[in-house]
Amino acid sequence: MSFHVSRPASGTQTLWRVLLYSILIFFALIYLAPLYVMVITSLKSLDEIRAGNLMLPPLDPNFDAWAKSWSAACVGVECSGISRYFFNSFKMAIPAVAISTFMGAFNGYVLTKWRFKGADIVFALILFGCFIPFQIVLVPMATILGWLGLAQTTPGLILVHVTYGLCFTTLFFRNYYQAFPDELIRAAKLDGAGFFQTFWRVLLPNSLPIVVVTVIWQFTNIWNDFLFGASFASGNAAPMTVALNNVVNTSTSVKEYNVDMASAIYAALPTLIVYVLAGRYFVRGLMAGAVKG
Amino acid sequence: MASLEVENVVKRFGPVEALKGINLSADDGEFLVLVGPSGCGKSTLLNMIAGLDSITEGRIIIDGQVVNDVHPKDRDMAMVFQSYALYPNMTVERNISFGMEMRKVPKPERDKAVMEVAKLLQIEGLLKRRPGQLSGGQRQRVAMGRALVRNPKIFLFDEPLSNLDAKLRVEMRTEIKKLHQRLGTTIVYVTHDQIEAMTLATRIAVMQNGELHQFGAPQEIYDRPANTFVAGFMGSPPMNLIPARIGKNGAGVNAEIATADERTLRLQLNGQAASLENRVNSEVLVGLRPEAITDPESRDAGAIIQEVECLVEVTEPTGPDMLAVLRLGGIEAVSRMRSSSRVRPGERAKFAVNMSKAVLFDPETEQRI
Numbered sequence: 252m253s254f255h256v257s258r259p260a261s262g263t264q265t266l267w268r269v270l271l272y273s274i275l276i277f278f279a280l281i282y283l284a285p286l287y288v289m290v291i292t293s294l295k296s297l298d299e300i301r302a303g304n305l306m307l308p309p310l311d312p313n314f315d316a317w318a319k320s321w322s323a324a325c326v327g328v329e330c331s332g333i334s335r336y337f338f339n340s341f342k343m344a345i346p347a348v349a350i351s352t353f354m355g356a357f358n359g360y361v362l363t364k365w366r367f368k369g370a371d372i373v374f375a376l377i378l379f380g381c382f383i384p385f386q387i388v389l390v391p392m393a394t395i396l397g398w399l400g401l402a403q404t405t406p407g408l409i410l411v412h413v414t415y416g417l418c419f420t421t422l423f424f425r426n427y428y429q430a431f432p433d434e435l436i437r438a439a440k441l442d443g444a445g446f447f448q449t450f451w452r453v454l455l456p457n458s459l460p461i462v463v464v465t466v467i468w469q470f471t472n473i474w475n476d477f478l479f480g481a482s483f484a485s486g487n488a489a490p491m492t493v494a495l496n497n498v499v500n501t502s503t504s505v506k507e508y509n510v511d512m513a514s515a516i517y518a519a520l521p522t523l524i525v526y527v528l529a530g531r532y533f534v535r536g537l538m539a540g541a542v543k544g
Numbered sequence: 545m546a547s548l549e550v551e552n553v554v555k556r557f558g559p560v561e562a563l564k565g566i567n568l569s570a571d572d573g574e575f576l577v578l579v580g581p582s583g584c585g586k587s588t589l590l591n592m593i594a595g596l597d598s599i600t601e602g603r604i605i606i607d608g609q610v611v612n613d614v615h616p617k618d619r620d621m622a623m624v625f626q627s628y629a630l631y632p633n634m635t636v637e638r639n640i641s642f643g644m645e646m647r648k649v650p651k652p653e654r655d656k657a658v659m660e661v662a663k664l665l666q667i668e669g670l671l672k673r674r675p676g677q678l679s680g681g682q683r684q685r686v687a688m689g690r691a692l693v694r695n696p697k698i699f700l701f702d703e704p705l706s707n708l709d710a711k712l713r714v715e716m717r718t719e720i721k722k723l724h725q726r727l728g729t730t731i732v733y734v735t736h737d738q739i740e741a742m743t744l745a746t747r748i749a750v751m752q753n754g755e756l757h758q759f760g761a762p763q764e765i766y767d768r769p770a771n772t773f774v775a776g777f778m779g780s781p782p783m784n785l786i787p788a789r790i791g792k793n794g795a796g797v798n799a800e801i802a803t804a805d806e807r808t809l810r811l812q813l814n815g816q817a818a819s820l821e822n823r824v825n826s827e828v829l830v831g832l833r834p835e836a837i838t839d840p841e842s843r844d845a846g847a848i849i850q851e852v853e854c855l856v857e858v859t860e861p862t863g864p865d866m867l868a869v870l871r872l873g874g875i876e877a878v879s880r881m882r883s884s885s886r887v888r889p890g891e892r893a894k895f896a897v898n899m900s901k902a903v904l905f906d907p908e909t910e911q912r913i
């Protein structure tokens with residue numbers, strides 16, 4: 252900045268600051284407003300909600316709606332709460348994230364450190380997968396899951412997410428390993444480490460930043476996915492996102508906005524927690540890949 | 545302990561010929577240095593010896609056995625990499641013992657070997673640290689430790705000192721030489737620094753653009769460079785290469801150097817007269833090391849000395865001695881004088897040229913005559 256600052260904290264400078272912060276706070280409020288409404292609505296009783304006053308804090312905050320959502324809300328015809336689907340999502344997301352991350356790392360290793368003829372073409376083809384829209388793979392996926400007998404099951408959904416996520420995880424790891432010093436791999440080779448030992452003992456332990464990036468990316472995408480879940484696991488194996496949709500769309504006599512909001516917060520909580528815990532590494536990991544090369 | 549032979553080794557990366565038929569050998573216990581400007585193929589050759597790069601053509605032989613198809617881990621070599629290549633996730637101790645661990649050496653034996661090496665290199669205090677917590681010099685030691693602990697047949701060093709500051713570099717150079725004297729293991733050492741090559745080697749291989757220019761003992765390479773490239777690359781400041789014409793008069797064979805004022809400066813070549821008879825009247829390059837042109841008081845005894853008077857252009861005191869850039873005939877030459885020398889820039893002074901040290905090159909082929 253090239254202000255002519257002769258005295259410390261001159262008038263113009265303070266003015267700029269105030270203006271800057273006002274704008275930042277204004278936008279932050281706009282972004283936070285939906286979350287605010289969700290949280291206060293989930294803490295209100297139905298009567299209070301019906302009275303209007305969308306933005307006012309609850310008169311008598313309580314977790315009744317949260318409890319009902321967890322164990323008694325109607326998901327479609329069954330009224331035993333969303334907890335089961337919450338765990339469905341974990342049962343699906345954790346293996347899917349783990350497998351796709353691991354396989355991405357392995358692909359990256361082979362594509363950069365054990366280069367074979369045509370490695371670049373293979374990588375280009377994998378990269379191509381990143382640009383295929385969800386909708387295009389729905390029908391072929393359904394056919395394949397049918398063949399495998401995995402339709403409407405959690406393992407089937409895991410397979411779908413691993414397949415779809417592999418392009419991204421491979422891209423992340425390949426680019427990270429591209430900048431990973433070859434001399435380390437050579438040193439391991441001379442030290443007598445084999446193909447897998449080099450991967451396990453040398454490459455993977457030095458991949459934390461990119462593992463964090465990949466896990467966050469994959470977890471968010473897989474947890475938040477609705478289309479694959481609705482298409483390939485709509486019944487008892489349905490993930491949280493599909494269940495949430497069913498909670499909201501269940502046509503009972505009254506619309507329980509507080510229960511809907513609580514359910515939505517449950518659905519958003521895991522990704523939120525992942526970001527809060529690992530977000531710092533996320534940015535750092537993205538940078539590390541960028542700067543190192 | 546082992547001998548090494550490199551026979552007609554060629555390396556191609558696609559259409560690029562990185563090594564163009566290299567022939568080398570190292571006897572048991574030798575310290576072989578590969579030296580040359582960066583990009584000349586030194587690392588490639590070293591990696592091929594280690595088995596990390598495939599051999600396009602030719603053979604590499606260790607102890608009389610062709611190892612072209614032997615896996616690197618079975619060649620019993622250890623390497624110190626230019627970047628040190630320490631595993632960032634492991635402690636110094638684990639770094640050093642990783643090779644033994646991979647070879648399934650039992651833990652107590654590993655610990656003992658690590659302690660021995662740590663003591664030898666004085667890094668006992670660093671064993672629990674990670675590479676990120678070490679200085680450059682310490683990392684260098686750990687990298688050496690990782691190689692030493694394996695007690696291999698041959699040590700390979702790829703520019704191990706090039707990332708250190710000047711002072712540490714000289715210290716570690718001496719330590720590596722001591723280590724070699726103590727262990728007596730065959731070493732192949734890559735560097736682009738000709739001083740390192742001169743100080744460490746029992747034999748030097750000078751390379752450029754994938755070609756081996758000269759292979760011999762350090763003094764031989766210094767005194768009798770095979771061609772003008774070697775003459776210019778080895779030695780600092782480099783050998784003076786002075787264009788001249790071979791002439792013959794009553795006193796014998798001379799190198800005639802044209803001067804600016806149209807007189808001819810004649811340097812006697814009587815020492816090599818026989819081989820020059822058929823080159824009379826042809827052009828040559830006279831190669832003279834800076835220390836072969838010096839002040840008359842410090843001339844070598846017992847050599848063929850010729851005194852010439854030259855214009856001094858610049859003087860550069862280095863401390864132990866003084867370099868003077870002078871006009872020898874028409875061209876600039878560097879001479880090495882005693883630091884007490886009283887020559888002044890812009891003045892003419894007498895110099896003693898040691899003609900028994902002169903080497904002649906053919907200006908066309910650039911090869912030594």
Ligand SMILES: Nc1ncnc2c1ncn2[C@@H]1O[C@H](COP(=O)(O)OP(=O)(O)O)[C@@H](O)[C@H]1O
Nearest residue numbers: 557560562580581582583584585586587588589
């Ligand atoms: N993997 C490779 N692919 C293509 N060319 C290479 C490869 N490795 C080295 N080269 C080329 O081979 C030549 C020698 O490289 P290198 O052995 O690293 O040189 P030095 O160690 O002497 O500096 C260089 O021109 C380099 O560009």
Ligand SMILES: [Mg+2]
Nearest residue numbers: 586587588703
């Ligand atoms: Mg090199």
